[in-house]
Amino acid sequence: MGAGARRASLGARFERHAPYVLVAPAVLIIVALRLWPLLLGVNFSFTGDGERNGSAVGFDNYLELLQDPLFQGSLRNVGLLVLLLPLAVAIPGMLATFIYLRVPGHRVFRSVYFFPAVLSPVIVGAIFNLMLAFDGPLNALLGTVGVGPVDWLGDPDVAMFTVVGVQIWATFGMALVVFLAGFASLDATLLDAARVDGASLARTIWHVIIPSLSRTIQFVFVTTMIGMLTSMFGLLYVMTSGGPEGSTYLPEYYIWIQQGQMNRPALASAASTVLFVIMLVVGLLQISVLRRTGGRT
Amino acid sequence: MAGRHLGNRIVAVPMAVLALATIYPLMFTANVAMKSRREYILDRFSLTSSLQWDNIVKAWSSVGMARYFANSLLVVSVSVALLLLLGSMAGFALSQLRFRGSKALYLVCIAALLIPFQVIMVPLARVMADAGLIDTYPGLILAYVAQFLPFTIFLMTSYYKGIPAEIVDAARIDGNTTYGVYLRIMLPMGVPALLSVGILDTLFCWNDVLISLLMMPSAENRTLMIGVTSLRGQYSDDIPTFASGVLIAAIPVLMVYLFLQRQIADGVTAGSTKG
Structure with a gap:
């Protein structure tokens, strides 16, 4: 076989395997740095920290988690997020409805509302540290109507609501844009029919808009929930550091503290696994809800 | 009415x-x-x-925001370039080429979308430390690529699915190898999608806190967002300088938003309509 022919056959083999060559780098990175760590972490959560490093400890880490007031608090705060979720979906939903109905200035509103969604949580948190300071603008504004001052970030009963409020401020534009994309696929003749029938705005929303947008609404519910569970770290880190009195912990912040500050990686892995299960439940709920409505329409 | x-x-x-x-x-x-x-x-x-531009100048030079800015610029641009390259390669293969295992490989890529960073950060830190990649630029870049690649592949695959198979066939008849088809046809045709995914990936990497915090412990390797968090402790009694640092970090994003608002919104909604 001549050198030329050998080169040709090498080239042919290179060509035959082209799909694998193209996919390989991406798949290798994803497997090595996303899927493999997931298995490692679950495995890791059944081993010990410190003196018991590496030895199997069964469910000890999980038991410790359940007894840790900080972790309990973080789960309670997850519950609070779930309770506030309808609000975080309804606000952008209502605003998108009015923008879709071409309220005067709707173009300006659209671009202004979406703007905070592109800012880093760190920047949002830093800005709100200024806004919410005890002698800051918000308390000054409240003072003019005789309310307050409120210790927004220093009162354990208030701080978590404050942070969630800021999170909603920072992300409602994202949901708004998704809603508007949903409206683009809405059948306008339905709205016209409702208008001809003289239906009020409230009835139009309830009987026409909500049923037509059910898929979009579910999507926003799930993405907002996932966003609350996985993208509030920056806010917590900058605004409260989990305080006051550990009242603003979320699982992701707890994981960070146990890993980074307390040198308890195995305990942190157990918390990670719990967070993953919560996320899976949210994801599976979405799939089952989508299936049900998919079957209906 | x-x-x-x-x-x-x-x-x-x-x-x-x-x-x-x-x-x-x-x-x-x-x-x-x-x-x-x-x-x-x-x-x-x-x-x-x-x-008073003095505050901005002070935050930029003596506080070290310039250094953090340069770090972010380097890490984000290399990460996004890699994301677009690997994402479009995989997206092309998974949407246009027929080969054994393509469905399974697509699922592997998409399954990773369900794994948030918080869930894997502890073992990832260990893997990265074992590889000697903690506190290095390649380490942070690799972490960003791994984090945002599934999303990038998802959008590129669904975009390339919309390109008729005849175009690929015609290019092959013209004598192109598969790699030629990728370089001469798919990359140029993918520009609109690459642009909108690229903008989103840029925002994700630029705005990130947690990954950078985990991968870059030493002060001189900080990215801009971590620089902002460190300002708070250092300048708690000098609020104007603190605010200047925040402004420096916000301005690039503000610029991107003013010029590319449409593309950002389109990218965000692409996931909701195609998913």
Whole structure:
């Protein structure tokens, strides 16, 4: 076989395997740095920290988690997020409805509302540290109507609501844009029919808009929930550091503290696994809800 | 009809107030950044009497924001370039080429979308430390690529699915190898999708806190966002300098938003309509 022919056959083999060559780098990175760590972490959560490093400890880490007031608090705060979720979906939903109905200035509103969604949580948190300071603008504004001052970030009963409020401020534009994309696929003749029938705005929303947008609404519910569970770290880190009195912990912040500050990686892995299960439940709920409505329409 | 219009006008009032409340925090911060310390302490709400660029200059040079800015610029641009290259390669193969295992490989890529970073950060830190990649630029870049690649592949695959198979066939008849098809046909045709995914990936990497915090422990390797968090402790009694640092970090994103708002919104919604 001549050198030329050998080169040709090498080239042919290179060509035959082209799909694998193209996919390989991406798949290798994803497997090595996303899927493999997931298995490692679950495995890791059944081993010990410190003196018991590496030895199997069964469910000890999980038991410790359940007894840790900080972790309990973080789960309670997850519950609070779930309770506030309808609000975080309804606000952008209502605003998108009015923008879709071409309220005067709707173009300006659209671009202004979406703007905070592109800012880093760190920047949002830093800005709100200024806004919410005890002698800051918000308390000054409240003072003019005789309310307050409120210790927004220093009162354990208030701080978590404050942070969630800021999170909603920072992300409602994202949901708004998704809603508007949903409206683009809405059948306008339905709205016209409702208008001809003289239906009020409230009835139009309830009987026409909500049923037509059910898929979009579910999507926003799930993405907002996932966003609350996985993208509030920056806010917590900058605004409260989990305080006051550990009242603003979320699982992701707890994981960070146990890993980074307390040198308890195995305990942190157990918390990670719990967070993953919560996320899976949210994801599976979405799939089952989508299936049900998919079957209906 | 008339009633609806009236209703619309009334709704516009609270919506305008909300719009103001959305913009005001940033205006307030920009105003504070321009004030002298004395001016800020005397009255933090008044409009600044002069544009004090001193604070910005101070935050940029002596506080070290310039260094953090350069770090972010380097890491983000290399990460996004890699994401687009690997994402479009995989997206092309998974959407246009038929080969054994393509479905399974696509599922592997998409399954990773369900794994948030918080869930894998502890073992990932260990893997990265074993590889000697903690506190290095390649380490952070690799972490970003791994984090945002599934999303990038998802969008590129669904975009390339819309390209008719005849185009690939025609290019092959013209004598192109598979790699030639990728380089000469798919990359140029993918530009609109690459642009909108690229903008989103840029925002994700630029705005990230947690990954950078985990991968870059030493101060001189900080990215810009971590630089902002460190300002808070250092300049808690010098709010105008603090506000200047925040402004420096926010301005690039503001610029991107002003010019590319449409593309950002399209990218965000692509996931919702195709998913």
